[in-house]
Amino acid sequence: MPVRRDDILVDVKGLRNSFGESVIHDKLDLQVRRGEILGVVGGSGTGKSVLMRSIIGLQTPDAGEITVFGEPTIGREETEAVAIRKRWGVLFQGGALFSTLTVAENVQVPLREFYRELPQSLLDEIAAYKVVMTGLPPEAGPKYPAELSGGMKKRAGLARALALDPELLFLDEPTAGLDPIGAAAFDSLIQSLQRTLGLTVFLITHDLDTLYAICDRVAVLADKRVIAVGTIDELKATDHPWIHEYFEGPRGRAAATGQERLDFDQETGRHPTEVTAATTHQASQGGDSDNTARDSDPAGTRTV
Numbered sequence: 001m002p003v004r005r006d007d008i009l010v011d012v013k014g015l016r017n018s019f020g021e022s023v024i025h026d027k028l029d030l031q032v033r034r035g036e037i038l039g040v041v042g043g044s045g046t047g048k049s050v051l052m053r054s055i056i057g058l059q060t061p062d063a064g065e066i067t068v069f070g071e072p073t074i075g076r077e078e079t080e081a082v083a084i085r086k087r088w089g090v091l092f093q094g095g096a097l098f099s100t101l102t103v104a105e106n107v108q109v110p111l112r113e114f115y116r117e118l119p120q121s122l123l124d125e126i127a128a129y130k131v132v133m134t135g136l137p138p139e140a141g142p143k144y145p146a147e148l149s150g151g152m153k154k155r156a157g158l159a160r161a162l163a164l165d166p167e168l169l170f171l172d173e174p175t176a177g178l179d180p181i182g183a184a185a186f187d188s189l190i191q192s193l194q195r196t197l198g199l200t201v202f203l204i205t206h207d208l209d210t211l212y213a214i215c216d217r218v219a220v221l222a223d224k225r226v227i228a229v230g231t232i233d234e235l236k237a238t239d240h241p242w243i244h245e246y247f248e249g250p251r252g253r254a255a256a257t258g259q260e261r262l263d264f265d266q267e268t269g270r271h272p273t274e275v276t277a278a279t280t281h282q283a284s285q286g287g288d289s290d291n292t293a294r295d296s297d298p299a300g301t302r303t304v
C-alpha cells in the first residue's frame with residue numbers, strides 16, 4: 001500500500017556527501033515513516049552517522065534534498081531551522097553529555113536553548129520528570145556524568161533527547177557498549193517510550209538483537225546508498241551478499257533464534273518476566289551491568 005505523503009516524516013532524495021576525494025553517499029534515498037522504529041545498519045564507515053548528521057542539519061551535503069516534517073532542511077534560515085529542530089531529539093553516539101554539567105543541567109540544555117524565558121523552577125521540574133521517565137532514579141539528577149555507569153549515561157542522554165517532547169527521535173548506536181541485559185532493558189525502554197509518546201525513531205545500530213526486538217523496518221547502507229529497506233523477513237529474501245551475510249551469519253542466526261525463543265516464551269507466559277523484572281530492577285537501581293561491553297556476549301544474543 002502506498003504511504004501517504006503526510007506519513008513520511010523524513011524524506012531523503014539523491015543525497016551525496018563527500019570528504020575530499022572520498023565519496024560517502026551517492027544518490028542515496030531514504031524515507032522514514034510516521035510512528036515507526038527504523039533501524040539503520042551497514043558496515044563500519046558506510047556513512048550511517050553522516051546520514052543522520054545530514055538529516056539533522058549538522059552536515060551540509062554536496063547534493064540532494066532532505067525534508068523533515070514536510071519541510072526542506074538544507075539551506076534554511078536559522079529561524080526556520082529552529083522551528084524544525086525543536087521537533088526532534090538526538091542521542092549521539094556515547095551519549096555526548098556535557099561533563100561539567102549535572103544530569104539535570106544536561107537535560108535543561110535544549111530547554112534553555114529554545115525556551116529562554118522558562119523559569120528555573122519549571123526547568124528543574126521538567127528535568128526531574130525526564131530523568132525518571134528514562135528509568136533513572138531521581139537521585140541521578142544532581143550527579144555528574146563521570147559518576148554514572150555507561151547505561152545510566154545513555155539514559156541521561158535519552159532524557160536530554162526527550163527534553164523538548166520531540167515527535168522524532170534520532171539514536172546513534174544507543175546500545176553500543178552495554179552488556180546484553182542492559183541493552184535489552186534499553187531496547188524495551190525505547191520501545192515503550194516510542195509507543196507511549198507516539199514517537200518516530202531513526203535508530204543507527206550494529207546490534208542485531210535490537211533490530212529483531214524493536215525495529216519495524218531496517219534500512220541497509222552499502223555501496224554509498226541505501227541498498228534495501230524493509231522488514232527483516234523482506235531483507236532476508238534479497239540476495240545482496242552483505243545482507244545475506246549479515247542476517248544469515250552466526251550472529252544473525254543467533255539473534256533470530258533468541259527472538260524466536262523470546263516470542264515463544266511470551267506466548268506461553270514462561271520466563272521473559274524474569275528478564276523484565278531483572279532489567280527493570282537493574283534500570284531503576286542504575287545497575288552496573290549496563291557498564292560492561294556488550295561485545296563480551298559471545299553468542300551475539302541477549303536472550304538468557
Ligand SMILES: Nc1ncnc2c1ncn2[C@@H]1O[C@H](COP(=O)(O)OP(=O)(O)OP(=O)(O)O)[C@@H](O)[C@H]1O
Binds near residue numbers: 019044046048
Ligand atoms: N568530518 C569528517 N571529515 C572527514 N571524514 C569524515 C568526517 N565524518 C565522517 N567521515 C568519514 O565518513 C565515513 C563515514 O563515517 P560515519 O561515521 O558516518 O560511518 P558509520 O557508518 O557511522 O560508521 P560506524 O558504524 O563505524 O560508526 C568514514 O570513512 C569517516 O571517516
